[in-house]
Amino acid sequence: xxxxxxxxxxxxxxxxxxxxxxxxxxxxxxxxxxxxxxxxxxxxxxxxxxxxxxxxxxxxxxxxxxxxxxxxxxxxxxxxxxxxxxxxxxxxxxxxxxxxxxxxxxxxxxxxxxxxxxxxxxxxxxxxxxxxxxxxxxxxxxxxxxxxxxxxxxxxxxxxxxxxxxxxxxxxxxxxxxxxxxxxxxxxxxxxxxxxxxxxxxxxxxxxxxxxxxxxxxxxxxxxxxxxxxxxxxxxxxxxxxxxxxxxxxxxxxxxxxxxxxxxxxxxxxxxxxxxxxxxxxxxxxxxxxxxxxxxxxxxxxxxxxxxxxxxxxxxxxxxxxxxxxxxx
Amino acid sequence: xxxxxxxxxxxxxxxxxxxxxxxxxxxxxxxxxxxxxxxxxxxxxxxxxxxxxxxxxxxxxxxxxxxxxxxxxxxxxxxxxxxxxxxxxxxxxxxxxxxxxxxxxxxxxxxxxxxxxxxxxxxxxxxxxxxxxxxxxxxxxxxxxxxxxxxxxxxxxxxxxxxxxxxxxxxxxxxxxxxxxxxxxxxxxxxxxxxxxxxxxxxxxxxxxxxxxxxxxxxxxxxxxxxxxxxxxxxxxxxxxxxxxxxxxxxxxxxxxxxxxxxxxxxxxxxxxxxxxxxxxxxxxxxxxxxxxxxxxxxxxxxxxxxxxxxxxxxxxxxxxxxxxxxxx
Numbered sequence: 001x002x003x004x005x006x007x008x009x010x011x012x013x014x015x016x017x018x019x020x021x022x023x024x025x026x027x028x029x030x031x032x033x034x035x036x037x038x039x040x041x042x043x044x045x046x047x048x049x050x051x052x053x054x055x056x057x058x059x060x061x062x063x064x065x066x067x068x069x070x071x072x073x074x075x076x077x078x079x080x081x082x083x084x085x086x087x088x089x090x091x092x093x094x095x096x097x098x099x100x101x102x103x104x105x106x107x108x109x110x111x112x113x114x115x116x117x118x119x120x121x122x123x124x125x126x127x128x129x130x131x132x133x134x135x136x137x138x139x140x141x142x143x144x145x146x147x148x149x150x151x152x153x154x155x156x157x158x159x160x161x162x163x164x165x166x167x168x169x170x171x172x173x174x175x176x177x178x179x180x181x182x183x184x185x186x187x188x189x190x191x192x193x194x195x196x197x198x199x200x201x202x203x204x205x206x207x208x209x210x211x212x213x214x215x216x217x218x219x220x221x222x223x224x225x226x227x228x229x230x231x232x233x234x235x236x237x238x239x240x241x242x243x244x245x246x247x248x249x250x251x252x253x254x255x256x257x258x259x260x261x262x263x264x265x266x267x268x269x270x271x272x273x274x275x276x277x278x279x280x281x282x283x284x285x286x287x288x289x290x291x292x293x294x295x296x297x298x299x300x301x302x303x304x305x306x307x308x309x310x311x312x313x314x315x316x317x318x319x320x321x322x323x324x325x326x327x328x329x
Numbered sequence: 330x331x332x333x334x335x336x337x338x339x340x341x342x343x344x345x346x347x348x349x350x351x352x353x354x355x356x357x358x359x360x361x362x363x364x365x366x367x368x369x370x371x372x373x374x375x376x377x378x379x380x381x382x383x384x385x386x387x388x389x390x391x392x393x394x395x396x397x398x399x400x401x402x403x404x405x406x407x408x409x410x411x412x413x414x415x416x417x418x419x420x421x422x423x424x425x426x427x428x429x430x431x432x433x434x435x436x437x438x439x440x441x442x443x444x445x446x447x448x449x450x451x452x453x454x455x456x457x458x459x460x461x462x463x464x465x466x467x468x469x470x471x472x473x474x475x476x477x478x479x480x481x482x483x484x485x486x487x488x489x490x491x492x493x494x495x496x497x498x499x500x501x502x503x504x505x506x507x508x509x510x511x512x513x514x515x516x517x518x519x520x521x522x523x524x525x526x527x528x529x530x531x532x533x534x535x536x537x538x539x540x541x542x543x544x545x546x547x548x549x550x551x552x553x554x555x556x557x558x559x560x561x562x563x564x565x566x567x568x569x570x571x572x573x574x575x576x577x578x579x580x581x582x583x584x585x586x587x588x589x590x591x592x593x594x595x596x597x598x599x600x601x602x603x604x605x606x607x608x609x610x611x612x613x614x615x616x617x618x619x620x621x622x623x624x625x626x627x628x629x630x631x632x633x634x635x636x637x638x639x640x641x642x643x644x645x646x647x648x649x650x651x652x653x654x655x656x657x658x
Contacts, residue, residue: 020427021648054397054424054646057386068383087416087442095383098349113416317383319350 004153004183006102007075007291011144011171012063012158013136014081014105015115016088017276019127019314020055022120027128032120037129037160037191040118045132048118057088058315059095060117061136062190063158065277065316069284069306071100072322075291078102078148080174082167084135088114095317105143108135125272125311137164141173149174150181153291154213156283159190162198175210184242186213188283189220199224206240213243213290215283221246234261243290245303247282249275253303255286255296264300267308277316281306285326294329302326333482333512335431336404336620340473340500341392341487342465343410343434344444345417346605348456348643349384351449356457361449366458366489366520369447374461377447386417387644388424389446390465391519392487394606394645398613398635400429401651404620407431407477409503411496413464417443424646434472437464454601454640466493470502478503479510482620483542485612488519491527504539513571515542517612518549528553535569542572542619544612550575563590572619574632576611578604582632584615584625593629596637606645610635614655623658631655 027034030051040048059068067077079096083089085107092114096103115136120128139161149155155178161167178185187205189195195202202224205211214237218230227233230248238244238256247253252265285306289299309320356363359380369377388397396406408425412418414436421443425432444465449457468490478484484507490496507514516534518524524531531553534540543566547559556562559577567573567585576582581594614635618628638649 049423052423052427054388054427055420056644057420059383091384091386094378094381098381098383315385 004151005076006078006148006152008067008070008154008156008287009078009080009149009152010063010067010156010158011080011139011161011167011174013061013115013133013161014064014083014092015061015117015131015136016092017058017060017117017119017316018049018052018055019058019119019121019274019276020053022053022122024122026051027120027122032128032130034122034128035126037131037193040130040132042112042132045116045118045130048130052118052120056314057091058317059092060277060316062160062188062280063156064096065280066156066284066287067101068096068099068317069281069322070288072318073284073288073326074323075288078152080105080139080143080145082135082139082143083107084112084114085109086113088116089135104145105139108138119276121274121276121314125275127274127276129276133164137167139167139170141166141170144170144174144177146177149177150183152183154184154186154287156186156287157188159188159194159202162201163194179210184212185210186215186287187211188215188279189224192219192223195220195223211241213245214241215245215279217247217249217279245286247279249278253282253300255300257296262296262300264297264304267304269308269312272311274314275311277310278307280316281310281318298329301329333480335407335477335481337396337399337483337485337616338407338409338478338481339392339396339485339487340409340468340490340496340503342390342444342462342490343393343412343421344390344446344460344465345421346387346389346446346448346645347378347381347384348387348448348450348603348605349382351382351451353451355380356449356451361457361459363451363457364455366460366522369459369461371441371461374445374447374459377459381447381449385643386420387646388421389606389645391489391517391609392485393425394609395485395613395616396430397425397428397646398610398651399617401647402613402617402655403652404617407481409434409468409472409474411464411468411472412436413441413443414438415442417445418464433474434468437467448605450603450605450643454604456603456605458605462493466496468496468499470495470499473499473503473506475506478506479512481512483513483515483616485515485616486517488517488523488531491530492523508539513541514539515544515616516540517544517608518553521548521552524549524552540570542574543570544574544608546576546578546608574615576608582611582629584629586625591625591629593626593633596633598637598641601640603643604640606639607636609645610639610647627658630658
């Protein structure tokens with residue numbers, strides 16, 4: 001096995017977030033599931049956009065956000081994801097490359113347009129996401145650069161992207177490429193709805209030992225294991241992966257590795273402005289520690305610090321100097 | 330003269346701001362004039378965008394920002410400006426309409442794309458703007474709704490848009506329509522470069538009594554009057570317009586009306602994050618007071634409060650509840 005030349009390569013949705021403040025009454029009136037992520041078609045996306053207040057556009061996408069955090073921390077990163085050949089695609093590509101992340105997936109000439117996520121942010125900082133997947137779901141397996149995957153210490157996969165068929169095939173090929181090269185595979189479960197639809201796939205991958213590092217929040221843990229009790233869920237899942245990381249919002253996070261459980265409290269935040277990207281940036285901090293060979297307690301703390309930064313402002317891409325923030329660890 | 334049904338109708342550039350933090354060293358390396366506004370062509374826009382860090386997109390445009398402030402304060406507003414039929418055009422149109430502003434100018438099917446302004450924001454909060462005017466400069470005189478202009482108490486014009494030929498013609502027609510209907514014309518000088526190119530036009534309009542309310546900052550005042558001394562500049566210009574408003578950044582603002590000079594200090598700001606839109610939002614607050622018939626001292630205070638809000642965060646569209654902020658006045 002040759003030395004890795006990249007720390008983390010990720011496959012994920014290539015999305016631009018369209019974010020606006022909203023009141024709880026708006027969420028109710030529009031029939032949205034507060035705090036959740038819902039896939040929307042063109043007509044519903046237009047309806048929701050028309051109902052949205054003045055917005056701002058900031059690149060997003062779960063795995064892409066994680067890479068933005070990793071790159072800001074100093075890791076070398078590459079991204080694979082599908083944008084269309086349009087202005088939002090240019091925005092996404094610019095932002096990810098400007099963050100120092102290699103991104104070589106060619107844009108797609110045909111309809112549909114680049115993915116966007118319409119995010120309503122309530123005064124409590126909670127985000128309610130409505131994703132129009134657009135071009136993102138058409139990532140072809142041919143877009144994979146298997147040499148690049150084999151050259152990265154960690155392949156990081158976004159559960160959201162397991163839903164559409166073509167990217168799912170691409171991700172299966174990517175897992176094989178990474179494992180053949182002796183690399184680690186990290187996976188985030190993303191959302192309970194993905195588990196509802198593809199839980200059998202995920203459980204099979206985990207049972208087959210294809211996932212080394214698994215990220216979940218407590219709801220996803222329950223959905224995947226069928227255990228409503230947190231400790232029971234941990235006990236059921238932890239033996240099946242090398243590293244299990246479960247985030248619990250304001251209750252901190254837990255990691256289990258080699259049968260040993262480590263936990264960390266949430267990092268204090270003066271004001272939670274927008275929780276978009278909290279899990280993504282937790283994963284960034286944790287993975288950064290991991291690829292740098294740091295003890296798991298340090299990895300968790302790095303995750304908590306990065307998550308705290310991202311929820312202190314609008315948008316899921318870091319604004320503060322993350323490397324400086326974790327400097328003391 | 331029938332009663333006005335709109336408070337302010339404005340004609341301006343329809344621009345999406347693309348904003349990113351930058352260091353002073355970046356400004357120097359890229360050959361930018363710190364704090365200024367420079368028009369850029371497609372190639373230079375691409376070069377600067379490539380050199381820019383991860384960015385966010387927020388609708389902008391000077392007069393459009395002013396209307397966003399006015400609408401947030403509770404004024405009824407309408408905007409005339411040209412976007413292309415593309416994604417950034419949709420973003421601009423969405424944001425202005427979502428702010429409660431009537432916007433009926435049809436998007437333009439041909440190249441070039443919707444205007445964007447690449448804004449580098451240095452740690453001192455200063456913004457350095459590079460504007461690709463795109464579709465915005467092709468606003469045709471036929472896009473004017475003269476009935477709508479005649480129905481608004483104030484026609485507000487952005488000096489920036491005096492530069493391209495077609496919008497200049499449109500603005501001359503708009504001035505005539507407003508004056509024929511007995512409405513007031515407000516004008517912002519926008520930037521010293523505009524005065525360098527079109528100062529004779531502006532001086533002629535002012536001399537002919539076509540401008541009722543004139544907004545300038547102290548640099549523009551000097552450029553227009555040729556007086557380096559602030560008081561001499563005020564003395565030269567004030568007798569020629571009903572209301573002269575001159576903003577002086579951290580030194581507050583001055584208004585002269587009917588030979589009487591009123592001034593207001595700058596509103597304190599905890600931290601200046603991004604000065605983009607400071608003048609635009611000052612104009613919003615002032616005009617709101619004006620159309621509500623408030624004394625000029627109140628108009629100035631409203632301007633100062635709105636300017637303070639806009640420089641406390643990224644972007645030139647208000648985030649806080651401006652009506653609440655000026656509530657006590």
